[in-house]
Amino acid sequence: MALLRHTTGEIKERKALTVNPAKTCQPVGAMYAALGVKGCFPHSHGSQGCCAYHRSALTRHYKEPVIAGTSSFTEGSSVFGGQANLISAIDNIFTVYDPDVIAIHTTCLSETIGDDLLQISQKAKDDGKVPAGKHIVYASTPSYVGTHVTGYSNMVKGILKGFVKKTGVPTGKVNIIPGFCEPSDMAEMRRLANMMGIDIVMAPDTNGVLNGPLTGHYDMYPNAGAAPAEIATMGDSKASIGLGRWATTDAVNYLDAEFKVPGTILGLPIGLLATDRYVDALRKLAGVAVPESVNFERGQVVDVISDYSQYFYGKKVALAGDPDQLLALVEFCVTLGMIPAYTVTGTAGKYFDERMAELVKDVPYECKYKNGEQADMYLLHQWIKNDPVDLLIGNTYLKYIARDEDIPLIRHGFPILDRVGHQYFPSVGYSGAMRLMDKFLGAIMDRLDRDAPETRFELQL
Amino acid sequence: MSTKPTNVEEIKKELIAKMPTKVARKRAKAMTPGGEGGEIPEIQANVRTIPGIITQRGCTYAGCKGVVLGPSRDIVNLTHGPIGCGFYSWLTRRNQTDAGPDGENFIPYSFSTDMTEHDIVFGGMKKLAAAIQEAYDNFHPKAISVFSTCPVGLIGDDIHAVARQMQEKLGITVFANSCEGYKGVSQSAGHHIANNQIMKHVIGTNDTPVEGKFKVNMLGEYNIGGDAFEIERILEKCGFTLVATFSGNSTVEDFRVAHYADLNTVMCHRSLNYVAEMMETKFGIPWIKVNFIGAEASAKSLRRMAAYFEDQELMDRVEKVIAEELEIVKKVVDEIRPRTEGKTAMLFVGGSRAHHYQELFGELGMEILGAGYEFAHRDDYEGRHVLPTIKVDADSRNIEELDIEPDPERFKPRKTPEQLEALNAKGLDFKGYEGMMGMMKKDSMVIDDINHYETEKLIEMLKPDIFCAGIKEKYIIQKMGVPLKQLHNYDMGGPYAGFNGAINWYHDIDRMVNTKVWRLMKAPWQTDGPELEASYVAQ
16 A cells, blocks of 8 residues: 555656655754754744744654744734734743853744844843843845755855854864754764864864753753854954855855855865865864874765665665765765765756756766656656655655655655654764765665575575 | 642732733633632633734644645545645644555545645645545545645635535545635634534435444544543444444544434543534434543543433443443552652643643542633533533634534434433433533642643742643753643554553653652752862862
C-alpha cells in the first residue's frame, strides 16, 4: 500500500501548485539564527501560529527547548498595525524573561501591513521599554519572499547590524559566518580553525544551545552562543569567511561594505573538496601552515574513498533540501563516483543551476535539477518513478518516497523529525565527510546484504 | 512525593508577582481553584494572549486546517498563502487513517499556492484558481478545500468566489475557509470556521440512506495515535453503526451522509460542538457529550449511548462488552497502580484533553495538582450552563454564526420532547457538558492559557511527578527533571482512547513516572564527598 499513492510518473506542467515542498518560510530560519546569540530571545512579530509552528518545527528537529515570543496579532492589530502589540511584547519580555537581547523578525502578516521594525524598536527605546545594557536586533523576513534560508541570512545580517562596531584596533581575528547548518557543524567549523591555531569569531553559533545537556536545571539562556560583545568586535577582524552562498553572502558583504572587512564566500564545507577550500581559505587569510593533524584527517577521508570506491561508484542519488547543502553534497557525491541523478530545492537562485551544470558535466547520466517554485518533492518523486535511484538524501519528509519506492534514505537537512545525531555529529569538515561516507556505505551495504541471493551472500564487503 | 498545593491564592500571587501590573491583573483572572463539590468559580478564558509572554497557543489556520479538516483523507486540503503554513501543517498531527489498499488518501501530501511577493502585490486569486485546476489535473480528488493564511485576508482575495467558480468548472465539491491566522485569539476560532464550512458545503449532500440499527456520529475525535480505530472497534463490538467521525479516519463521503445518524456523540466539545448544535437544529439529531478517555469513562459513555436507543438487546450487549473489556483492564491496573498511586500530575493542554485525561490519571490513583486549557472557552471549564452569561467580545464576533433552520424535508426529530426528558432523567444529559472544574479539587490550580513563566514557577513550587502539555513545552520541562507527556501527539504513543487505549496509557505513565533516567543526571564527582576524601589522602 503506497503512502504517496497518487503520485505517478506522468509529469504535468505546474505553475501555481506546490506539492510537498522542499522549503519552508523565512521566519523559522530567522528564529534559528537568533538562537545562536548568547542571551537572546527570538520574537516573532505576527500572529501566534507562526511562532507556534516555528518553535514546534525547531523543537521536533532538535529535541531541545526552543523559546520565542509572539506579538499575538488579532484582527484589530492587523488593521491598525502591530506597533502596540510589539511594544507591549518588548516590555513584557524584558520584565518577565530578562534576556540580554530580543531578536525580532517579521512575518507575512506584519510585512503585508507594512510594520516598520526600525521605527517600532526606536519607539520602544524612546518609551523606556528597553532597559540599560539590553539590546534589540531585528530583521525583515516576509514569508512570501525567499525561504527559511533567506530568513536565516536576513537575521544573521540583522544580528551583525545590531552589534558590530569598528574601534579601529585590529584584532587579527577571522570572522566565520556559518550557513544554515547544525550546531554540530558549527562546532566542527570552529574545531578545524582551532586546529590550525586561528583565532576566530563565529556568529551565529548554536552549538551548546540546541544540543545541550540534561542536568535537572533549565536555563532559558544557556551559556553558549555568540556573545554580543564578541560579535561587536567583528568590525575589527582582518577577514570574514561566509560558509554558504545563500545563507551568508549578505552578512559577509555587510561587514565588507560597512567596516571594510574583506570577505570570502564559500559553500558549506561538506565533503572533501569543499572542506579543502575552507581549510585553504583559512590558511591563506590567517597566514598559517596547515598542521599535520588536519592533513591526517584529510588523508583518512581519501583512504576511505579509495577503500570503498567500488560501492560508491555509479550509485544514483536523488537529493532534496537547501541549495548551500545540496551543492556541497552533489559535489561530494561526484567525488565519490556517485551519480546525483535528481536534485530539487525550493530555494531559488541562478547560481544553483550554473554550479549544478558545472558539477555534473562529466557525470555519465542526464542529471535533472530544479530550483525555486514547484521544485518540490512531488516532482522529485515523479522523476524517480520514471527512472529509480539507489539512494535518497534529504529531510525526513523523503521517508514516504523511501518506503514507497524501497530506496534507502540518508537523513540530512531540515527538518529531521525521526532520528537523532544531526545535533551532535557534524557533516561538515573531514570528520563530517567520514560520517557521511559511513552513512552512505551503511545504507548501500545493508541493501547488498538484504538483497543478495543466498548463493552470493558475502561475509566481507 | 510532591508538595501539595495547600493555598491556591498564595501560589497565584507567586505566579504573577514578577509580571508588569497590567499583565498581572489580566493573568490573575485566568487562575482559579478547582470547584469540586461546591460553587464553581468563574475563570477568564478565550481572551487575547498577552504579547510576548510565550504562549502555548497557535492560530486560527491551525485549528481549521490542522485540526478539524486535516484528518479527512479523501479531500485535497489546499493552503492559499506563502509556503510556511502548508509546510508546518504537513503530517505533523499524527492523524492516522485507513484508506485500505486503494482508497484515496491525500494526508501524506502538502498542497500550497506558495504565494510570492508578486501574488501579495497583485492578488492571488488567479494563482489559486490555477492551483485548484492543477490539483484536479494531477490528483482527481472528489473534494478540494481551500484555507487562507494571514496575508490573504489583508490583500482581499475572494477565495470563496474562486472556490464557487472552480466547483462549477470541475463539477466536484470545492469550498473555502477564511481562517486567517489572526482571526480570533487561538486555534478555537479555526475550529468554528471549519465547523461552519463543513456544515454549509458537505454535511447532508448525499441522500443515499445509511443502513444500520443504532446509527451514531462521533464528533471531535481526530484519531491521533489510532484513538478512533480503538473507538471504532468498541462501537462495532457493541453493535453501533458509526456513520461518520469528525474527523479522524474519515472521508468526505462519510460527512455527506452524516445526517442519517440518530445520535451525535461529542468527544472534543471545544472543537466540534458547533456541528452538533447545527445538526440538531437542521436535522433533529440530539447530541450528548461522551468521553472515551479512561476505561470507566468509556464504559459510562457506552451505557449512555445504549440507553438512548432504548433497546434491551443493545443494552445487554454493551454490558457484556464492558464486562469483558474491563476485566482485562483491571488486571493491568491492579498490577501497575501500586507504582503510580499518590503520584501527582499537571495537565495544561488543548481544549478537552486537560479534562479527559484526568480520568486516566484517576484510574492510576494519581492526583491532579493543576490543569488548564490552551484554547478552550468558559463552558469547557465551568460547564455549558454558563453559555448565556459569556460575553461575546470583538474577537468572537468576527467568527460567523450560521443561521441554521430546520431542513424543510429532512428535519426529523429522533425523539419526542417527552422522550428526551425521560432519557435526561436517566442521565443522558442532552446538550450538556459539565466542564473540567467540577471534577477538580478545591486545592488544585486551574489556569487558562498558561504561559512559560507560570509553567516554570508552578513546577518549581509543586514539583509534579509528570506534566502534560505539547511539543514546545516538552524539552523545557524535561530539562528540569520532570517527565512531560505530550497530549497533542502522545509522544508517538497511543492509542489512549477506549479500553486498549487505557492499558497503553497505564504502561506509558508507569514507565514515565518511575523512570530512572533522572538519577543519571549527576556524575559521581558532582555529588559532595570525593574532594574531601581526596584532600585527606593528600594530607
